[in-house]
Amino acid sequence: ARSYKITLLPGDGIGPEIMKVAKEVLKMVGQQEGMELAFEEALVGGAAIDEYGNPLPDSSLALCRNSDAVLLAAIGGYKWDNNTAHLRPERGLLGLRAGLGAFANLRPATVLPQLVDASTLKREVVEGVDIMVVRELTGGIYFGQPKGFGVNEAGERTGFNTMIYSVQEIDRIARVAFEMARKRRGRLCSVDKSNVLETSQLWRERVTEIGKEYPDVELSHMYVDNAAMQLIRAPKQFDTIVTGNIFGDILSDEASMLTGSIGMLPSASVGESGPGLFEPVHGSAPDIAGQDKANPLAQVLSAAMMLRYGLNEPAAAQRIEATVFNVLDKGYRTGDIMSAGKTLVGCAQMGDILLHSLSQSTESH
Ligand code: NAD
Numbered sequence: 001a002r003s004y005k006i007t008l009l010p011g012d013g014i015g016p017e018i019m020k021v022a023k024e025v026l027k028m029v030g031q032q033e034g035m036e037l038a039f040e041e042a043l044v045g046g047a048a049i050d051e052y053g054n055p056l057p058d059s060s061l062a063l064c065r066n067s068d069a070v071l072l073a074a075i076g077g078y079k080w081d082n083n084t085a086h087l088r089p090e091r092g093l094l095g096l097r098a099g100l101g102a103f104a105n106l107r108p109a110t111v112l113p114q115l116v117d118a119s120t121l122k123r124e125v126v127e128g129v130d131i132m133v134v135r136e137l138t139g140g141i142y143f144g145q146p147k148g149f150g151v152n153e154a155g156e157r158t159g160f161n162t163m164i165y166s167v168q169e170i171d172r173i174a175r176v177a178f179e180m181a182r183k184r185r186g187r188l189c190s191v192d193k194s195n196v197l198e199t200s201q202l203w204r205e206r207v208t209e210i211g212k213e214y215p216d217v218e219l220s221h222m223y224v225d226n227a228a229m230q231l232i233r234a235p236k237q238f239d240t241i242v243t244g245n246i247f248g249d250i251l252s253d254e255a256s257m258l259t260g261s262i263g264m265l266p267s268a269s270v271g272e273s274g275p276g277l278f279e280p281v282h283g284s285a286p287d288i289a290g291q292d293k294a295n296p297l298a299q300v301l302s303a304a305m306m307l308r309y310g311l312n313e314p315a316a317a318q319r320i321e322a323t324v325f326n327v328l329d330k331g332y333r334t335g336d337i338m339s340a341g342k343t344l345v346g347c348a349q350m351g352d353i354l355l356h357s358l359s360q361s362t363e364s365h
């Protein structure tokens with residue numbers, strides 16, 4: 001049998017609740033598709049700070065590096081919000097992405113027909129939306145040096161960060177995005193702020209240059225402020241979007257609301273080699289943690305992305321996705337995607353329903 005080592009990082013807040021569901025789903029689909037899945041767990045984020053005084057212990061990163069794929073839930077929470085930078089859960093996540101070389105973050109925002117009414121936008125605006133945001137993940141203002149706190153001429157305290165992109169960083173993410181657009185509907189929109197930022201001027205120049213290698217892909221450029229507006233005004237104009245780290249962070253949360261809830265959005269973070277990191281777009285949702293209210297579907301769909309993009313097991317991925325559609329077809333909803341006439345369920349119950357439905361799925365395509 002094909003066998004894989006998978007590192008699970010449940011993290012903080014709702015992380016352990018949604019990871020439990022994803023793990024059970026993976027176990028079952030593994031049996032159905034004849035895969036041997038070996039799971040190992042490690043601590044990252046706040047949980048690792050509490051246990052080891054480090055949001056990304058060397059042992060956790062080493063375990064991830066030695067696995068075939070990494071499935072992360074979410075990190076962060078109120079408890080650690082006032083910690084200094086190196087003792088923040090978020091630092092662990094950034095270190096993990098950098099440590100795995102996962103520079104390309106694929107964030108699909110697909111409006112499922114079952115959830116059109118869960119969106120806060122009108123049916124005719126969101127129906128049929130299918131966007132792929134390709135976010136640069138290990139550069140830009142998140143990682144640029146210098147950064148820190150200082151004092152200005154007037155003696156006031158300051159905080160500063162550096163937004164920086166190199167040609168190599170832009171070229172490689174552009175290639176990922178063009179390849180993605182080519183497999184989709186052949187249109188790529190590069191989002192930047194080149195009317196103001198030098199990093200964006202270089203970004204636009206390089207994306208245009210790389211575009212010459214992809215004459216079959218129709219390339220356009222848009223300023224990020226306009227893109228934020230266009231995503232709400234007419235989201236169907238977008239196919240694939242490529243953008244830098246911070247713009248991609250913001251635009252992907254925005255795009256999530258087209259689909260009904262951020263609780264539905266999975267992502268894949270991949271590099272040139274080594275295991276990929278698969279993670280929901282949402283965070284640790286501390287406001288609902290421990291209440292069995294979390295939507296586990298973004299996590300479960302991230303596990304499907306792991307099978308498809310990380311382990312090259314498309315049949316297993318498709319089986320999970322079909323199960324999610326099936327459960328939504330039957331009307332089961334967590335609170336975040338609830339609408340009139342549907343059946344409200346908690347996180348664990350959604351897990352049981354998924355397993356039941358998966359156990360009845362027979363063929364794979
Ligand atoms: P968040 O995504 O955690 O939550 C935003 C809102 O969406 C909350 O009201 C939350 O209840 C809701 N929500 C999110 N996921 C949900 C789900 N699966 N089901 C139902 N509702 C869901 O963002 P935030 O509140 O800005 O951040 C909380 C913490 O998470 C912070 O510490 C932040 O740094 C961290 N964070 C981590 C990641 C990650 O680990 N990848 C991503 C984003 C934020």
Ligand code: IPM
Pocket residue numbers: 076090093094249281283
């Ligand atoms: C995300 C999160 C992270 C990011 C934080 C928690 C570091 O918001 O995965 O979208 O900004 O990348």
Ligand code: MN
Pocket residue numbers: 249250253281
């Ligand atoms: Mn984010």
